[in-house]
Amino acid sequence: GQNIDQPTEMTATEGAIVQINCTYQTSGFNGLFWYQQHAGEAPTFLSYNVLDGLEEKGRFSSFLSRSKGYSYLLLKELQMKDSASYLCAVMDSNYQLIWGAGTKLIIKP
Amino acid sequence: IAGITQAPTSQILAAGRRMTLRCTQDMRHNAMYWYRQDLGLGLRLIHYSNTAGTTGKGEVPDGYSVSRANTDDFPLTLASAVPSQTSVYFCASSELDNTEAFFGQGTRLTVV
Numbered sequence: 001g002q003n004i005d006q007p008t009e010m011t012a013t014e015g016a017i018v019q020i021n022c023t024y025q026t027s028g029f030n031g032l033f034w035y036q037q038h039a040g041e042a043p044t045f046l047s048y049n050v051l052d053g054l055e056e057k058g059r060f061s062s063f064l065s066r067s068k069g070y071s072y073l074l075l076k077e078l079q080m081k082d083s084a085s086y087l088c089a090v091m092d093s094n095y096q097l098i099w100g101a102g103t104k105l106i107i108k109p
Numbered sequence: 110i111a112g113i114t115q116a117p118t119s120q121i122l123a124a125g126r127r128m129t130l131r132c133t134q135d136m137r138h139n140a141m142y143w144y145r146q147d148l149g150l151g152l153r154l155i156h157y158s159n160t161a162g163t164t165g166k167g168e169v170p171d172g173y174s175v176s177r178a179n180t181d182d183f184p185l186t187l188a189s190a191v192p193s194q195t196s197v198y199f200c201a202s203s204e205l206d207n208t209e210a211f212f213g214q215g216t217r218l219t220v221v
Contacts, residue, residue: 004151031208042199042212043152087151096167097210099144099151 002026004100006088011106012078020073020086020103028093034062034073035087037102043087046073075105083107112136115200115213122190122220130185130216132200140203141183142167142210143175145196152199158183190220 003025012018024032031050035043049055049064049071061074073086085102092098113134122128134141139160144152154167158177172194174186183202187194197217203210 033209042214044212045209048208089152096154096157097152099153101149101151 002090002092002098004088004090004098006086006100006103008101009104009106011108012075014078014080014107014109016078017074017076018078018105020075020088020105022071022073022088022100024069024071024088024090024098024100026090026092026098029066030091030093030095032062032064032071033089033091033097034060034071035089037085037087039084046086078107080107080109113200113202113211113213115198115216117216118214119217120219122187122218124190124192124220126190128187128190128218130187130198130200130218132183132185132213133181134183134200134202134211135181136202136211137180138202138204138211139180141177142201142203143173143183143185144199144201145169146199146215147196155185155198190218192220194218195220 006022034046037043047062054063059076064071085104087102088100089097116131142157143155153169155173156175158164161180164175197215199215200213201210
């Protein structure tokens with residue numbers, strides 16, 4: 001079966017750095033996405049990786065290793081507004097997105 | 110403002126009733142999707158449409174139907190609602206190559 005694993009919840013301090021991991025087993029691979037979802041709101045796109053390596057976008061970076069079935073989202077200089085759930089999703093061989101359950105990130109002052 | 114709109118925002122529905130959730134996008138995206146989101150689970154695909162006039166089943170299609178008469182609209186119908194269909198429903202759209210997906214604000218449905 002297809003499976004996306006990510007931690008249920010993480011806590012970090014304002015101003016710090018946090019890394020959210022995602023491992024996957026899917027039928028084929030056509031890219032990995034990270035989305036941010038604030039409580040009660042819709043998911044919004046953060047990043048897309050299809051090749052191995054690190055993609056940097058401001059305070060957020062995303063890394064992919066296809067051979068290991070592994071990705072992480074790195075958030076730097078954490079702000080209170082970064083408190084949200086972070087969703088990992090993999091596009092399979094049918095170009096359908098398979099979603100993880102999400103990681104709830106709690107930022108403390 | 111371009112985007113994707115869902116209606117209603119929330120609804121309490123008696124079991125056995127029929128209900129249609131509406132979704133409209135003005136970005137001219139070919140692909141549209143309906144997901145449900147339940148606590149502790151990832152988004153699960155109900156139905157999708159890659160272009161007007163075609164639809165397909167996702168991971169959890171039972172009890173739901175969709176239609177895609179035109180590019181902009183993708184309604185989701187529950188023929189006879191059951192309590193297990195209590196969930197938050199998200200409509201989304203993307204270009205056909207399925208890169209970034211844009212989501213509606215969601216419909217919170219409670220079946221009692």
